[in-house]
Amino acid sequence: MVILRPEATGLKELLNRILDKGVAIDTAVRIDLSGIDLLKTKAHIILSSFKTAAETGLDFPKGTDFDAPGWRDLATMELCPVCGMKSIRVNLEKYGCPWCGWNSRPKEE
Amino acid sequence: MRNMGAHGADGTPDQKRNKTMESTTLKPEKEESGLTGVIDKILDKGLVINADITIDVAGVELLGIKIRAALASFETAARYGLEFPSGTNLETAAWREAMIDKEECPQCGKRVDREELVNIGCPWCGWESAKAKKMKEKKVGAKVEVL
Numbered sequence: 009m010v011i012l013r014p015e016a017t018g019l020k021e022l023l024n025r026i027l028d029k030g031v032a033i034d035t036a037v038r039i040d041l042s043g044i045d046l047l048k049t050k051a052h053i054i055l056s057s058f059k060t061a062a063e064t065g066l067d068f069p070k071g072t073d074f075d076a077p078g079w080r081d082l083a084t085m086e087l088c089p090v091c092g093m094k095s096i097r098v099n100l101e102k103y104g105c106p107w108c109g110w111n112s113r114p115k116e117e
Numbered sequence: 118m119r120n121m122g123a124h125g126a127d128g129t130p131d132q133k134r135n136k137t138m139e140s141t142t143l144k145p146e147k148e149e150s151g152l153t154g155v156i157d158k159i160l161d162k163g164l165v166i167n168a169d170i171t172i173d174v175a176g177v178e179l180l181g182i183k184i185r186a187a188l189a190s191f192e193t194a195a196r197y198g199l200e201f202p203s204g205t206n207l208e209t210a211a212w213r214e215a216m217i218d219k220e221e222c223p224q225c226g227k228r229v230d231r232e233e234l235v236n237i238g239c240p241w242c243g244w245e246s247a248k249a250k251k252m253k254e255k256k257v258g259a260k261v262e263v264l
Contacts, residue, residue: 020155044175049170050171053169055165055166057164058187058197059163066167067185069186069200070185070200071199072198072200073199076196081196106248107223107248108247109248109250109251
């Protein structure tokens with residue numbers, strides 16, 4: 009098996025995972041003073057990579073062009089489970105990874 | 118590299134050779150793991166920050182903040198079609214370049230046109246993908262000269 013991209017470690021890998029998974033922070037704070045609502049704050053915050061944001065349908069800033077090549081790639085591209093390189097999903101499943109030669113099915117010829 | 122200042126020029130020949138070797142071997146730049154690597158990663162992947170914040174004081178909504186922010190490198194921003202400040206000339210060569218689907222060479226880390234990299238190989242370091250190797254094997258007879 010060819011491993012082109014060994015698992016990175018440390019800060020970079022951590023960041024990679026955080027961005028890929030996305031971070032959601034939901035907080036609600038209420039401060040009462042003798043039965044009267046004094047202060048109420050609510051915050052919904054999300055941090056994520058473009059890819060994850062696009063896949064989960066997060067709102068992008070106004071004026072974003074959703075016909076740009078990056079969006080097209082999202083629908084058709086998939087990462088190889090071995091080397092992590094991007095290729096067209098249909099081909100990856102059918103013919104294997106063109107980068108490292110990984111194949112989902114053993115050769116049947 | 119270390120103690121270079123203390124030892125100056127009287128490093129052993131072996132050390133000297135190592136130094137020259139180091140400067141000529143291909144090293145994937147992307148393996149940097151410090152702050153540069155982190156910044157690189159963030160800019161490359163892009164960062165979306167969406168936030169809805171409300172602050173009520175004594176039952177009255179005092180402040181509401183809605184943030185839709187996207188942080189990315191020029192290339193990533195262009196690929197995802199983010200809007201650029203008005204007045205940006207989108208006809209320049211750099212924009213056309215950004216629209217080409219590129220991928221980092223797994224060996225040397227240079228960014229190369231994806232199609233070329235996967236079908237032919239890396240023009241910088243000569244790395245070849247499994248597909249390119251297979252294709253080469255197939256046409257051993259009628260071998261095409263590839264640079």
